Amino acid sequence: MKYGYFDDANREYVITNPQTPYPWINYLGNDDFFSLTSNTGGGYTFYKDAKFRRLTRYRYNNVPVDNGGKYFYIKDGDTVWSPGWKPVKTPLDSYECRHGMSYSKIKGAKNGVEAEVLQFIPLGFWGEVLKIQLKNNGTEAKKLKLFSFIEWCLWNAEDDNANFQRNFSTGEVEIENSVIYHKTEFKERRNHYAFYSVNAPIQGYDTDRETFLGLYNDFDRPDAVMEGKPRNTHAHGWSPIASHYIEVELQPGEAKDFVFMLGYVEVTPEDKWESKSIINKRPAKAMIAKFDTTEKVMAAYNELRAYWDNLLGKISIKSNDERLDRMVNIWNQYQCMVTFNMSRSASFFESGIGRGMGFRDSNQDLIGFVHQIPARARERIFDIASTQFEDGSCYHQYQPLTKKGNAAIGGDFNDDPLWLILSTTEYIKETGDFSLLDEMVPFDNDETKAKTHFEHLKISFYFTVNNLGPHGLPLIGRADWNDCLNLNCFSSDPNESFQTTGNKKGRTAESLMIAGLFVVYGREFIKLCKQIGKHDEAAEAQKHVDAMVEAVKAHGWDGEWYLRAYDYFGRKVGSNENEESKIFIESQGWCTMAEIGKEEGMVKKSLDSVKERLDCKYGIVLNNPAFTKYYIEYGEISTYPAGYKENAGIFCHNNPWIMIGETMIGRGDQAYEYYTKIAPAFLEEISDLHKVEPYVYCQMIAGKDAFKPGEGKNSWLSGTAAWNFYTIVQYILGVKPDYNGLSINPCIPAEWDGFEMTREFRGAQYKIAVKNPDHVSKGVKQVIVNGAPIEGNVVPMLEAGKTHNVEVIMG
Ligand code: GLC
Numbered sequence: 063m064k065y066g067y068f069d070d071a072n073r074e075y076v077i078t079n080p081q082t083p084y085p086w087i088n089y090l091g092n093d094d095f096f097s098l099t100s101n102t103g104g105g106y107t108f109y110k111d112a113k114f115r116r117l118t119r120y121r122y123n124n125v126p127v128d129n130g131g132k133y134f135y136i137k138d139g140d141t142v143w144s145p146g147w148k149p150v151k152t153p154l155d156s157y158e159c160r161h162g163m164s165y166s167k168i169k170g171a172k173n174g175v176e177a178e179v180l181q182f183i184p185l186g187f188w189g190e191v192l193k194i195q196l197k198n199n200g201t202e203a204k205k206l207k208l209f210s211f212i213e214w215c216l217w218n219a220e221d222d223n224a225n226f227q228r229n230f231s232t233g234e235v236e237i238e239n240s241v242i243y244h245k246t247e248f249k250e251r252r253n254h255y256a257f258y259s260v261n262a263p264i265q266g267y268d269t270d271r272e273t274f275l276g277l278y279n280d281f282d283r284p285d286a287v288m289e290g291k292p293r294n295t296h297a298h299g300w301s302p303i304a305s306h307y308i309e310v311e312l313q314p315g316e317a318k319d320f321v322f323m324l325g326y327v328e329v330t331p332e333d334k335w336e337s338k339s340i341i342n343k344r345p346a347k348a349m350i351a352k353f354d355t356t357e358k359v360m361a362a363y364n365e366l367r368a369y370w371d372n373l374l375g376k377i378s379i380k381s382n383d384e385r386l387d388r389m390v391n392i393w394n395q396y397q398c399m400v401t402f403n404m405s406r407s408a409s410f411f412e413s414g415i416g417r418g419m420g421f422r423d424s425n426q427d428l429i430g431f432v433h434q435i436p437a438r439a440r441e442r443i444f445d446i447a448s449t450q451f452e453d454g455s456c457y458h459q460y461q462p463l464t465k466k467g468n469a470a471i472g473g474d475f476n477d478d479p480l481w482l483i484l485s486t487t488e489y490i491k492e493t494g495d496f497s498l499l500d501e502m503v504p505f506d507n508d509e510t511k512a513k514t515h516f517e518h519l520k521i522s523f524y525f526t527v528n529n530l531g532p533h534g535l536p537l538i539g540r541a542d543w544n545d546c547l548n549l550n551c552f553s554s555d556p557n558e559s560f561q562t563t564g565n566k567k568g569r570t571a572e573s574l575m576i577a578g579l580f581v582v583y584g585r586e587f588i589k590l591c592k593q594i595g596k597h598d599e600a601a602e603a604q605k606h607v608d609a610m611v612e613a614v615k616a617h618g619w620d621g622e623w624y625l626r627a628y629d630y631f632g633r634k635v636g637s638n639e640n641e642e643s644k645i646f647i648e649s650q651g652w653c654t655m656a657e658i659g660k661e662e663g664m665v666k667k668s669l670d671s672v673k674e675r676l677d678c679k680y681g682i683v684l685n686n687p688a689f690t691k692y693y694i695e696y697g698e699i700s701t702y703p704a705g706y707k708e709n710a711g712i713f714c715h716n717n718p719w720i721m722i723g724e725t726m727i728g729r730g731d732q733a734y735e736y737y738t739k740i741a742p743a744f745l746e747e748i749s750d751l752h753k754v755e756p757y758v759y760c761q762m763i764a765g766k767d768a769f770k771p772g773e774g775k776n777s778w779l780s781g782t783a784a785w786n787f788y789t790i791v792q793y794i795l796g797v798k799p800d801y802n803g804l805s806i807n808p809c810i811p812a813e814w815d816g817f818e819m820t821r822e823f824r825g826a827q828y829k830i831a832v833k834n835p836d837h838v839s840k841g842v843k844q845v846i847v848n849g850a851p852i853e854g855n856v857v858p859m860l861e862a863g864k865t866h867n868v869e870v871i872m873g
């Protein structure tokens with residue numbers, strides 16, 4: 063069952079039924095200021111950091127779901143309704159929500175009145191614009207009462223959720239003309255405030271929640287709205303809100319626009335006050351003036367659309383399946399940009415208070431957006447590398463506001479450092495910019511401890527070399543990519559987190575996942591060294607990579623697949639000998655990507671075992687059979703019920719590793735089948751089962767051992783976005799930037815006749831037409847560039863500023 067449809071020409075998903083199986087959300091903002099907004103107007107706004115600078119309040123896991131947001135109430139006679147259906151839930155005559163690229167439009171109609179809310183954050187602006195248009199489609203004049211509503215968060219979202227003995231006494235506001243200012247804690251240590259304005263005179267307002275709603279009311283029937291009478295309250299403590307009240311008269315056919323703005327202002331300490339206890343409103347007024355007419359708003363909206371045209375114009379394809387085209391051209395790239403902005407911090411499953419920017423996550427995310435915003439990717443690489451320690455290990459996360467490592471989250475995830483090689487080499491291949499390697503980058507944010515970025519990479523590489531276990535395989539540390547395979551943890555206390563609790567200092571537990579990862583990115587490190595003339599460095603590194611390959615062949619092969627690990631006691635994990643979880647996906651992914659033992663048939667056997675044991679209707683599960691009891695020596699993985707999350711869920715992030723593995727042995731049909739199983743646009747028809755948005759990937763789909771296989775959770779913020787984009791474009795469609803050109807090596811379903819791709823690469827446009835006359839999956843017979851055949855399949859760098867035609871004949 064579907065709840066809407068794709069409008070590809072506008073790059074929108076159009077939701078036509080507000081009662082989606084879960085709130086289907088969108089993200090607004092591209093720089094410092096962000097909002098999450100659902101298809102019924104729920105959500106919240108923050109500046110840079112969803113924990114420390116939350117502007118509006120949101121209650122997670124609320125009843126009913128997604129209660130609270132930026133609401134409008136329209137009172138038309140005795141009927142009260144909201145354009146997004148919620149919170150009032152009066153049945154609408156029509157409803158539509160268009161989630162587009164960094165904007166959303168919600169349109170509702172009732173009794174001849176249509177209300178359309180356009181919501182976005184202008185580029186580079188610290189404010190969100192909500193333009194509501196009210197239109198009288200009827201034959202009689204209408205007298206409407208419009209109420210706006212937001213609830214302020216007292217800045218620190220975690221404290222706001224917990225510290226009520228203080229917070230109920232601190233709230234402060236000011237009201238001047240049509241602007242409501244939120245200034246809690248401004249008089250002490252904060253140099254920032256927020257405001258909610260409208261570009262029209264108001265006939266009343268409210269800032270005290272209890273009076274506006276009524277203490278025992280929900281958001282669906284505020285006293286002030288039901289009675290059509292604002293109370294003009296001035297909040298002192300408790301829960302400050304902002305609600306404007308506007309009386310609107312509309313003749314038949316007439317429409318009126320109102321521009322609301324939720325803004326954030328920072329002032330210098332000297333410039334905080336206008337007069338005693340009265341905040342300096344000048345910066346707010348300047349912001350309001352920027353968008354105080356419909357024309358100004360629409361100009362900024364068009365700028366935003368042009369911004370996305372440009373970003374999405376860098377890679378686009380035309381295949382014979384519109385679902386594939388919309389994934390690659392629109393939604394997958396869009397989601398990658400959202401993960402750039404959010405990492406794993408704020409979604410409808412991530413509360414914005416728990417997690418900052420992840421070291422491994424952010425490095426991996428980068429491969430999904432480096433072609434769009436290379437300069438910001440470069441900056442991001444340095445932000446991440448600056449949180450590394452001198453021995454190569456790193457903080458697992460850092461806070462976006464301070465860019466400092468987050469000590470509370472811990473470290474010792476031994477895969478972390480290697481991902482820096484991935485992000486850096488992908489950046490250089492995309493841009494040709496080797497200069498970042500020479501930049502001085504601090505350790506632990508301490509400028510006195512800085513080394514070149516190249517040294518950071520080298521230290522990352524040698525971190526693995528210096529941390530090998532008894533079999534010459536990498537020690538796992540707290541965990542590798544799989545946060546929940548905690549082989550040194552041994553936790554029996556339900557009150558401690560597996561992520562941070564004290565580990566046993568084991569020098570036994572080893573990871574085959576890191577082994578494969580090391581071979582893949584070790585080789586990338588070697589290739590990079592050669593590019594920059596460090597041949598001795600390359601030769602030295604090669605020895606370690608070769609040794610790792612041998613160690614995997616000797617100690618990491620279980621007969622039909624690669625082992626997953628050795629545990630604290632040196633016992634095999636992910637072996638046929640085990641009673642449960644005989645096979646895991648991660649080591650199959652990384653060791654096949656590394657092509658370890660390919661000549662001996664290991665790669666093919668491993669992938670066949672994945673197909674046989676891990677694949678199911680909805681994707682590839684993480685492990686099989688699922689754990690059914692708690693294994694103290696394995697940790698969190700065995701805490702999850704069978705079929706969920708890391709315990710045999712379809713953890714979408716790692717499915718592409720298998721797809722890439724399949725392309726290594728030329729099985730294009732299989733690679734693509736795996737791709738389509740989890741690509742959201744291909745799941746639109748089963749939205750009622752899948753539950754989460756059909757336009758973005760989710761982290762996890764319940765696996766075959768679960769109660770409800772196929773049900774998705776944790777949409778939006780997941781490495782799934784970057785890895786799927788990277789895999790479909792660079793390995794299945796096979797167009798891959800390399801240091802000296804664009805390598806073209808597709809691995810596609812044999813029945814395809816071909817496809818087209820337009821790709822901007824180092825300032826030139828490549829119009830690539832791939833033809834598959836012999837219906838093969840892999841193999842390039844000839845590449846013709848601007849009419850002339852070339853040797854091999856790497857298209858050299860061609861003149862920037864021009865369009866070049868590349869014809870690729872497979873066979
Ligand atoms: C989550 C984390 C990621 C981890 C994965 C597997 O998605 O963000 O860092 O690798 O889970 O545990």
Ligand code: GLC
Nearest residue numbers: 417545546560561698707708
């Ligand atoms: C839990 C989750 C895992 C996530 C981790 C982050 O362990 O299962 O996916 O990466 O928390 O802290």
